[in-house]
Amino acid sequence: MQSFRAHHVFRISGLLFLATLTGANVQAADGTLVVKSEPDECYNGLGEPYQPYLGEGSCGEGSIAKRNQTYGWALTSHGTDLWIGTGANVSCLGATAGAIFSGEIPSFEAAPNCLDGGGPCLTVCEGPESQFLYERFPLPVPLIERLADSFLGIIGDWRPPEVWVHDTSSGVANQERIAIDDTSLQSTLGLRGAGAHDGVVLMGGPTITGIGLQMFAFDADTKEFIGSRTYLRYSNVRRFVSYRNDLYLGVQKTGGGGAVLRWTGNRSDPFDFVTVGEIDNEVAYLAVYEHRLVASTWVPSPLSSAAGLLGANEPSPPGIWMSPRIPFYGLRAWHADRWRKVWDLSDYEPDPVIAASGGIGDLHQFGGCLYFGTMHPPYVSYQAITAAYGDSVDDPDEAMTKSRRTLAIFRSCDLASWLKSPTFEVLYGEDQLPVFSPGDGEWQDTETGMGPPRYGRSGFQNDFGEPLFENLIQIYTWSMGILDGQLCVGTQENAHSLTGGAALNGGDLWCFPDNWSPAYLANGEGLGNTGNSGFRNIERVGDSLYVATSNGENINDGNQIPMLPAGGFEVIRVDEIVPSEPE
Template identity: 25%
Template sequence: MKINKTIIVSIVGLMTSAGAFGGNNSMPDRTDVKDFCSVISQYDKTGDSKPFVHFVTTMWPKLNTVDGREALVNIHQLAMEEESGGYGAAYVGKEDALAQLLELLNKMGITGDDLTKMLEYMKKVYPLYVFQIENRVRPSVDYDNGLVVDTIYQAPVDEAYYGLANEKNKYVPTGLSVQELEEVESNGGRGKRNGSYVWGMGTYKDKLFWSTNNNYLCMQGYGNFVQPGVGDNVPYENSCWTCEYGQSAYAKEAYPDGDENSKYADIRPPRMYSYDTKSGIVTDITPSMDEYPVLKNCQGLRSCGIHKGVVFFGGPGLYASDWDSRVSAAFVAYDADCDRILGVSSMSDVDGCKVVNVRRWRVINDVLYVTVGITHPTTGKKIGALLRWYGDKKDPWNFHIVGLVDNEAAELAYFNNRIYIGTWGTVSAVHVSPELPKEGFTPVGIDSDMWPEVWTSYAAEPSNTLGRSLTSVAGFHEWRNHLYWGVFCPNYYVLSMAQATYGSLTSPDALAFILGNYRTPSFWRLDKDNSYEMLYGDTTNPKPVYDKDGKIEKWELEPNGLSAKWGRGGFGNLWSIYIWAIQEYDDNLYVGTMDLSNLAVAAGSNILGDVGFATLAKLLTGLDSSDEGFELLRMTDEDEAPKFITQNGFNNAEQYGVRNLEVLNGKLMLGSASMSSLKPNGGWHVLSLADARTPASVSQSSIKKPGIIMERNAEYINLATVGGERITCIEVYDAIGRKINSARPDSHLASIPLQNIKGVHIIKITSEKGEWEVKADL
């Protein structure tokens, strides 16, 4: 859009005639003035002044006053005037808009040099900012969705927290009692929920199983996201969570003096749970860390697979990266029928390969498969593999490689009688298998051909940019006539690279780098001919142009030749970075996301972080009216855009992600992610969703809500009520119905000694809220 020459002359006249900056030496020249207005008119295609005003007042908070914002609105309107329009009726009496701005700048002590700096931001950053925020139209909200949502269980309050690195902090893995928490609060402390993610989830008969991780943003590497320029191992606390690293009281308990690995102390060993929907009993089935120390050396248990009564949990190694880990991944095998641990393994030798990561399990035609990352035994190259389970309860660790892909194998689906694998890597891809034989795939050699690609991240972004290299396949599921998937865009890595490259997050070059590489997740589908379609995503992406010295000179928008069927990436939400879980339920497709908006605000307020983070968070958040918390969407027709079921984590802003979706007894079970360990509604949650309008859904009364949490060790079964109400009676019966023990605890806690009890028994628990019954092999 050309700017009116009359306007330019008028602006220049106002600039040169006003003594706004205390002398001609501090005045910007005519070129600066023309460029300033040209940038606005060139990139504000909608003519909306809000982005411009928000951008300028974020970068220069002194202008964030009533007068300052009004002056900026006027100057924006002035710059946006059509060449043939002149000032128009709207500008009668407002010809002094620029003079008003300059006078205001002068009063605030902002000089011509400041305006020159502002112009640099306008040239380098503003175009990328406008690109990121424009045309972000969101799906509609299905307010009449018919879903009944219940909280099944929440990460327990498992630590008495008195402050950052306070020696009184006390970690209790199975959770604090109500009385213990009241005592902590009366002594000036508060409860902390270390559990971050429901990282793995699966179903078996009437039971739901899940596994967790703890304080995941305290993992090595994430410090550069939260504290750019400070990095890992410097303890910090913000409004949502805290990381104490090696200075925590727990570190001193769990690690010997001087142990360098105490920096991993926040990543407490993972927990495992089961929920019996018929009895209403939640059981902590975590094995002893002393008996199985490999669990101390993993980031958490990020996946769950179940077949023939065996529940597998698996997660990546703790130290260093997934690929260069000093320890392999960690796996647990659990007998779902007899409620016992079958064993723990590092899977360090599967067909001569070391398994270092694991993501998805799937039973296909009565065969259990799992996607893993492995290291080639001779080249050491990182590749992905599909493993098939040949074991049973007596031999749970009998796995073999049946397929290979060229990057870490992550997502797994079965569509059109083929297995599809989505990968993570610098070029992520969707790979397809040959047709699946009736008996399933059989073992292959480590140097066998890789499965071919049917989609890569090149499709969305032809140039090799940092933004593209951080894009990985996620959220994989078949539905009706298509295979659907999303991607993960870990934009926090862009922050650390900007800080390392430019020493700042808010210089013009650093902000341009961040906004130029910032991506929101695209959403795709594939038909039976392996032709793909982009449903949500960007049709152009910023691409850096380098000078002769290899420095970024400018950014250009590069088209990818695609069209987006329904809208921009992230379902229109700038803070959505992950399409994390997809699942079919009642013939509809449900899609869950990760929304980082509340984390960004918290990190921006971090007491030790770069103050530039707060500026960046405000810049990207100010025009985004998104409610904090994850989004859950539902598709009911392949030809219609999905609709939001919730945009705010079902009114819980602390729940930033839908990590897992499973179907159990006619309900959709949701496992969430949250880093808000210091918030009452923080920590992971397990939710159930049922469509009351659909006959296939089970009524609310047919699944018993949890009332008792149970944990056992070699000597006792420990019981506690979920809601803190008193247990009034406990009765223990043997297999033929004889009562062999009873007690009246009159407390929300109770223990059953196991020294003289063996075999299968029935435990009946009565509390102030109801009765529960559990079958236990004692």
């Protein structure tokens, strides 16, 4: 089995650095950095105790400033305030979980030259060797036994999440960290979803055990922390959406499946919800389409939330669900069983095992059509194939390559019609995909189920030739937003699974100018920071888009490589989208 060696200090060779700086993409979206992750620890070496970061110059000789908050995982707005919920070292957590759940023992390599000037080093993952973890959760067992504990290994790089607020009315970079005196934060994996309504900001995320959903409430005007509540019947939340006078959110249920909830709380009692939609899988994203809610789903996965596996029994493929038309008084409990599944990934993906292991990403109404795309967590489809067919998979390297998928983009322009079945179109995808045959252990190129793509191949390949490497590594349809009358799609790249290196040119921002033209590359360089591997969230405030990024370069202080900014998540304001073509 191929080793998952994603858990070490990453270094960039001269060749890879050259590729990072000489990409042929034209930056056509001007971004302004308004929020930046801050150092919070001093890294002293693999498995060594941490020192607190007390300000510039506080990390002594032989240590490096570390920025643990690497994901702008949740984003919402109230008035001119932008609220950000963070996730710490999320790529480390995901890579470690993927390895452990596949039966691998992660490899953690010490790299002393990172501390004596021999780098440059950008990212460190410590897994079960993290001293922070054992200081926070002391165990009466020898260290060698701790290292063998799979659960502690998965959360080894975890740190408590944070809540930040950016005042967009100032027009300049600023950030305020909100004080949260609550023990629940100390057991929250990260803040993965956020919404604001009636003067209350809600943020939620899974517990570090994967069982239970933590919800936190704040006064949107005073920024005062109101309180928290744990819901054991839920285990994840990703997206909130407001419509008319209601706030809705999608969750994963601990016992399996998902639900759409309507918030029925207020400032005095902010933790009341009612179920208005019953969904077959975890609800990932929500959007409004023609006075209805539409939800995209994920199947249970350790990289989603392990608790969903408790009730999973041959889950159906991820797909798109749609509510009935929303009445003026909003969706109610009696609407919960009136949702319908209008599309799923098996309509396109010919391999049934891979179809049941993927996910559907963000979705948005644009020009009367619903646009949406796929998400393919690294290694998950490979793990699904090997779990399903066992010894029939006799060539792991081939299975890793053949099972890999790149994001595809779809749309439907008649989804709201109840008089006929809706039609769907592939905008970016494949004519054929490899399908595994357990009888002979071979992979066969098989036609996809929706016909040829209109504009190009998967990963926004704007032609039908051999896919470029830049397109192969675009794995997540992570976020969408509209600016200047154009629909812009933020992606995440995963160069590491193909190269063993860090991010190359950063996440992409692709924009559809209208309903009859292909998308163009507005920015292919992480909006000014090539370490920004993806654009996790997009929020419209006023006439600007605010883009929250992922950036796992937690020990990149911005001084190791010329022209490469410091690591940690960012929020970038985009004021204008200018159509442009790559050179």
